[in-house]
Amino acid sequence: GENVEQHPSTLSVQEGDSAVIKCTYSDSASNYFPWYKQELGKGPQLIIDIRSNVGEKKDQRIAVTLNKTAKHFSLHITETQPEDSAVYFCAALRLLSGGYNKLIFGAGTRLAVHP
């Protein structure tokens, strides 16, 4: 069935270092891959996304890459700051008939950025 695997489950970095989170998906029909940041007690916040016709997308310190052949996509955060500390979720969108869709989430990565 449809599944998204996410690694690592926890990641600890020093302020200023880079952080990379990787995901793989199983449904080859997936065509949209968002990343969400969830801070304690809050809902998931969309931070960046990528569509299947694009290999890489960058927004300031965050970037996402997609390898459709291998069904891999990754989140890269450069120059990490303490406020980047949160749980990050990758997701893959399965486009259903009629234009409906649903997100399949990875298990999450808890990122800790130490000053």
Place this chain on the structure above:
Amino acid sequence: EPEVTQTPSHQVTQMGQEVILRCVPISNHLYFYWYRQILGQKVEFLVSFYNNEISEKSEIFDDQFSVERPDGSNFTLKIRSTKLEDSAMYFCASSDGRGTYEQYFGPGTRLTVT
């Protein structure tokens, strides 16, 4: 900036009781969703809703669950007879649906069933 809102932020109920979780999606969005997150686990899809009907539901969304858009702004999730295992964070999300895929999530309702 428009955002999805949810009430209440925390709901405590006894097993067997009915609960209604409320959401106000972003005003011009057409697609609405409920997801849940059991503590420490991944976010799971429950149901999607479009044009006043369910478009898809997961195996979690059994006969005890129902959704409704009672007016032009609210979107509700009802659990008829709560079970202990229904304890979770419930997130509402909405999307424009007009050529875009982005789903925006509310802050969630923490449901505790005792």
